Amino acid sequence: MLNLKFIQENKETVIERLAVKNFDAREPVEKIIELDNLRKALQQEAEAKQAEMNATAKEIGKLMQTGQKEEAEKARKETAQLKNDIAELNNRRNEVGTQLNDLLLRLPNLPHISVAKGKSDADNEIVKIVDNIPQKHADDLPHWELAKKYDLIDFETGVKITGAGFPLYKGLGARLQRALITFFLDENTRAGYQEVQPPLMVNADSGYGTGQLPDKDGQMYYVGEDHLYLIPTAEVPVTNIYRDMIVEGERLPIKNTAYSACFRREAGSYGKDVRGLNRLHQFDKVEIVQITRPEVSYEALDGMVKHVESLLVKLELPYRIVRLCGGDISFTSALTYDFEVYSKAQEKWLEVSSVSNFEEFQANRLKLRFKDKGDKKTTVCHTLNGSALALPRIVAALLENNQCPEGIRLPKVLQAFMGTDMIK
């Protein structure tokens, strides 16, 4: 959520910058300013009357105590009109406040100044691409066939148990999941991220805190009976650890990493790129989250990008780093780098990580601020997160790229976890 004062003072900038995200903000922004001004006026009027009311009430109290019943009675009668006025003013203010808040919640984050306008992922800028892109051989198999051949993943049984998009991992396939999760968590911990294991369901407050609600309502699985949402990413519970907090400045930056299963309904995204592991309703991911002082958040973002890159290097996967254009960047993000790995048999780039700086956007909703020792003022933090990494497409690329006549070679860093250097 954008800061109201900022919108007031930078109306045109807000509209221009949101246009980069292909979001026409003129109408909502003007409405927001109008409502905010109205709210202030109503507040001032109501508070002035309330102050008068409070003073009268105090007086009545004194009169009663000193036994001046008649005077008290007289004063009491005078409060009736005030009371009505205040009630009416407050009603109007609440109405205005609700409308205002609703508009604010639906306004996307401003893209960083460096973000280019663009329509879709076709306009993203490739900032780095490695040069060892593998060539497809005629007899290369896509990962879903390799998974079957080596009995690693059973999609059909997943369908039987639950439905499409819920694969059953088996044998070395299951072990590979465990190996990757452990590897990622170990690497992230070594890089200074404290490991946490969060709940897999969250309440609505948490959903609003990180911006999934109301924007992504309908994309999350909802457990109606208990009003809980299955998390689409560990970002949600982990970032919400710090909701409604004023942290000590010296604790920053806060760095957390968490493994979680992730659940996504993916409503409306059928038809394309859904084969095998490319798109699932349930998948495993290890996430990294940072909470920083505003002035260093872009440094932190660079650090996270470097870190994620190091994971891909260690896994010996061909990758590229993409800087998202305005049209492809998410509702909540100011700047996002996507990591994609090349999957040889599909001859396709697969997104495996998205590393974003949300600046104040989430922190405003979360009411996440910090205060330095001896300082009176609180400052809103910046929040960032990234996948490090999402498993399914990593697995897809590992299987496809490392297939050879003898089986599937495993990168060195996974061999100890897997107990073998080759899936046969």
Next chain:
RNA sequence: GGAAAGUUGGGUGAGUGGCUGAAACCAACAGUUUGCUAAACUGUCGUACGGGAUUAACUGUACCGGGGGUUCGAAUCCCCCACUUUCCGCCA
């Protein structure tokens, strides 16, 4: 699923209608004292939204789980809801 108790400031915890934005203690911060440490003492010590010239002093209002009500006046009384804890039941 059944029953009971509870939800107050960073923590513990007092407070059953006006003098309570909230005692006391602890923690924290600043200072005095001190050869150093410790102790002692003094002071400061919530947040949000307004006003004040958008950075001050100062000042208004709100906030004691959330929402509504009674009242001139509510942390305190009433209603609804959420959550937490404990006991019983069930169960990994």
